[in-house]
Amino acid sequence: MLEYKVVEVSDVTEDNLERALNHWTREGWRFDGMHFVVRETARRPSMAFVLFVKSTENDDALGGSREGN
Template identity: 55%
Template sequence: MLRYKVVETSQVDDHRLEQILNDWTAQGWQLEGVHFAMREASRRPGMAFVTFTREESEPVTE
């Protein structure tokens, strides 16, 4: 079963994105993509959504 993980951050800089990538890949997640939400008045993104996937043999109940 393919599982997805979405991590949202409003601190969009190289250090924070690096931390998110290193933390979640160390837990067995594989990077799927990074999506940025832009601000109208700025050239820098206001938020980032980092998505990960991983295969799990049994469904996880939440």
């Protein structure tokens, strides 16, 4: 079974995004995507959601993988 994690980054800077990516991948999560919230009046994103995924122990024991599901 897959488990998902959504991390909200409210101050969207290169350093903050790198920090979130490095922290959660070190914890065993695999990067799955990133979505930005952009207001019409601003050029820069006001918020980012960084998505991660990892297999639970049950999935690993059964030989499951993300691509196969």
